[in-house]
Amino acid sequence: xxxxxxxxxxxxxxxxxxxxxxxxxxxxxxxxxxxxxxxxxxxxxxxxxxxxxxxxxxxxxxxxxxxxxxxxxxxxxxxxxxxxxxxxxxxxxxxxxxxxxxxxxxxxxxxxxxxxxxxxxxxxxxxxxxxxxxxxxxxxxxxxxxxxxxxxxxxxxxxxxxxxxxxxxxxxxxxxxxxxxxxxxxxxxxxxxxxxxxxxxxxxxxxxxxxxxxxxxxxxxxxxxxxxxxxxxxxxxxxxxxxxxxxxxxxxxxxxxxxxxxxxxxxxxxxxxxxxxxxxxxxxxxxxxxxxxxxxxxxxxxxxxxxxxxxxxxxxxx
Amino acid sequence: xxxxxxxxxxxxxxxxxxxxxxxxxxxxxxxxxxxxxxxxxxxxxxxxxxxxxxxxxxxxxxxxxxxxxxxxxxxxxxxxxxxxxxxxxxxxxxxxxxxxxxxxxxxxxxxxxxxxxxxxxxxxxxxxxxxxxxxxxxxxxxxxxxxxxxxxxxxxxxxxxxxxxxxxxxxxxxxxxxxxxxxxxxxxxxxxxxxxxxxxxxxxxxxxxxxxxxxxxxxxxxxxxxxxxxxxxxxxxxxxxxxxxxxxxxxxxxxxxxxxxxxxxxxxxx
Numbered sequence: 001x002x003x004x005x006x007x008x009x010x011x012x013x014x015x016x017x018x019x020x021x022x023x024x025x026x027x028x029x030x031x032x033x034x035x036x037x038x039x040x041x042x043x044x045x046x047x048x049x050x051x052x053x054x055x056x057x058x059x060x061x062x063x064x065x066x067x068x069x070x071x072x073x074x075x076x077x078x079x080x081x082x083x084x085x086x087x088x089x090x091x092x093x094x095x096x097x098x099x100x101x102x103x104x105x106x107x108x109x110x111x112x113x114x115x116x117x118x119x120x121x122x123x124x125x126x127x128x129x130x131x132x133x134x135x136x137x138x139x140x141x142x143x144x145x146x147x148x149x150x151x152x153x154x155x156x157x158x159x160x161x162x163x164x165x166x167x168x169x170x171x172x173x174x175x176x177x178x179x180x181x182x183x184x185x186x187x188x189x190x191x192x193x194x195x196x197x198x199x200x201x202x203x204x205x206x207x208x209x210x211x212x213x214x215x216x217x218x219x220x221x222x223x224x225x226x227x228x229x230x231x232x233x234x235x236x237x238x239x240x241x242x243x244x245x246x247x248x249x250x251x252x253x254x255x256x257x258x259x260x261x262x263x264x265x266x267x268x269x270x271x272x273x274x275x276x277x278x279x280x281x282x283x284x285x286x287x288x289x290x291x292x293x294x295x296x297x298x299x300x301x302x303x304x305x306x307x308x309x310x311x312x313x314x315x316x317x318x
Numbered sequence: 319x320x321x322x323x324x325x326x327x328x329x330x331x332x333x334x335x336x337x338x339x340x341x342x343x344x345x346x347x348x349x350x351x352x353x354x355x356x357x358x359x360x361x362x363x364x365x366x367x368x369x370x371x372x373x374x375x376x377x378x379x380x381x382x383x384x385x386x387x388x389x390x391x392x393x394x395x396x397x398x399x400x401x402x403x404x405x406x407x408x409x410x411x412x413x414x415x416x417x418x419x420x421x422x423x424x425x426x427x428x429x430x431x432x433x434x435x436x437x438x439x440x441x442x443x444x445x446x447x448x449x450x451x452x453x454x455x456x457x458x459x460x461x462x463x464x465x466x467x468x469x470x471x472x473x474x475x476x477x478x479x480x481x482x483x484x485x486x487x488x489x490x491x492x493x494x495x496x497x498x499x500x501x502x503x504x505x506x507x508x509x510x511x512x513x514x515x516x517x518x519x520x521x522x523x524x525x526x527x528x529x530x531x532x533x534x535x536x537x538x539x540x541x542x543x544x545x546x547x548x549x550x551x552x553x554x555x556x557x558x559x560x561x562x563x564x565x566x567x568x569x570x571x572x573x574x575x576x577x578x579x580x581x582x583x584x585x586x587x588x
Binding site: 047050051052053054066067068069070071072073076078080081083084085086087088089090093094096097098100101102103141 | 320321324325327328330331332335336337406410411412414415417418419420421422585586587588
């Protein structure tokens with residue numbers, strides 16, 4: 001078991017409500033992606049979960065708040081800041097330091113150094129580390145206690161493509177072994193490959209949570225791919241009926257705001273030929289932009305943070 | 319208790335894996351041995367020192383501080399040690415990593431206090447005892463182990479440990495190493511001197527001039543002051559506190575600083 005339950009997380013900085021009544025759940029056996037635009041409260045949420053920031057709400061790890069865990073590194077591993085180490089303490093000593101209170105032996109320190117590929121610089125002072133090496137050291141620290149839960153804030157930051165691929169495999173393996181992995185990233189393509197489930201927030205509020213596939217399917221950005229030799233007649237007709245038609249370089253057209261069936265009916269009505277008519281699913285990026293765009297639109301219109309939770313569901317498709 | 323033990327393990331390993339720990343302890347010993355040797359050699363070349371003038375031993379062991387000839391250098395070096403205990407956490411963004419490894423903030427704060435006091439107190443003790451040995455080597459005719467000298471040795475150790483804890487509290491309060499360092503140097507070396515001067519000069523403040531005895535760093539310094547330079551202040555009718563009263567004043571001040579720092583530390587965002 002490694003269930004994370006967050007309820008009603010809230011944090012206010014002065015007049016800005018950074019996190020606003022956020023509740024979600026992360027189940028073991030999956031990589032759960034944590035998405036939101038810049039400044040939407042992802043990092044603050046993670047700090048709230050770990051009791052680093054003081055705010056409203058609660059988070060439990062198998063029923064226990066983080067602050068009350070004994071040997072916390074054996075339960076929850078974290079990556080929070082990009083370079084959280086003293087510049088003159090060697091990489092190995094940095095890990096031994098974090099291991100000490102959690103009664104983790106030096107043998108395990110050497111194991112995780114090997115795992116993240118830093119064995120050759122174990123005795124090096126990390127002030128000379130690149131961002132990617134620093135990130136690997138942070139990941140090593142998170143894995144020290146072989147925890148059942150990982151909370152990672154932008155762990156792919158600064159990693160090269162090989163590093164990102166390595167991290168993806170690692171996290172998927174860890175989740176596959178029944179661990180909970182809660183990971184934020186702004187790399188949506190990467191998240192699409194890695195995450196099984198998503199928690200999406202905007203302006204500190206929950207926008208969506210659930211499986212990645214459902215999230216994408218629910219997107220209104222899904223479009224229809226159209227190919228027709230009679231576009232000079234079909235195009236304007238579709239436009240007149242409210243569809244948005246965009247020509248593609250390869251001679252095909254992408255139609256939004258109108259379903260496949262309706263387009264077929266219009267073509268039949270006009271008696272034009274269709275060479276291709278197919279639904280094109282939205283990408284995670286499109287679904288994300290749509291979902292978070294609505295949240296910004298909603299906030300912008302209401303002017304204040306007074307709207308009822310869930311009102312974003314009524315947002316207008318673009 | 320297990321949380322406190324975990325915090326102690328963290329804090330101890332933090333100290334032993336840090337270069338500055340060795341630097342600061344090394345500098346203290348270097349200052350103690352080097353300056354004590356220089357001062358002892360100077361006294362030894364003067365032939366009119368009489369038996370029983372054990373203040374000379376105190377002066378050598380404290381590099382002049384016991385006779386008011388210099389600030390207590392070891393205390394300032396140990397003050398840096400205390401300051402780094404929290405300063406490094408904020409300067410290098412370690413604090414979040416620290417608090418995920420040791421989430422119990424009360425236990426962490428207490429562990430930092432205990433180890434800082436122990437290491438700085440013992441370092442100052444060793445340095446001062448070394449100074450007494452050096453003084454004795456240069457001036458074998460003077461009785462080196464008198465009640466006065468023992469008071470100096472104990473006083474320097476306690477003062478240095480308390481001074482380090484004030485540094486710790488300042489760094490925790492300000493979360494800024496440089497700002498804390500400036501305060502830790504300026505308040506005892508400049509600030510208190512000016513306030514004391516204003517208070518004890520014949521003036522409108524005569525009624526409250528005894529308040530000068532409660533200036534915390536100056537009061538604490540009475541713990542290791544031997545030759546009463548304060549006698550010179552008698553002409554102003556000012557009578558400072560003795561070593562015990564002064565020590566208690568400084569200890570209470572330190573405790574208040576720590577309490578304030580601890581309260582903020584447990585409530586603030588990391």
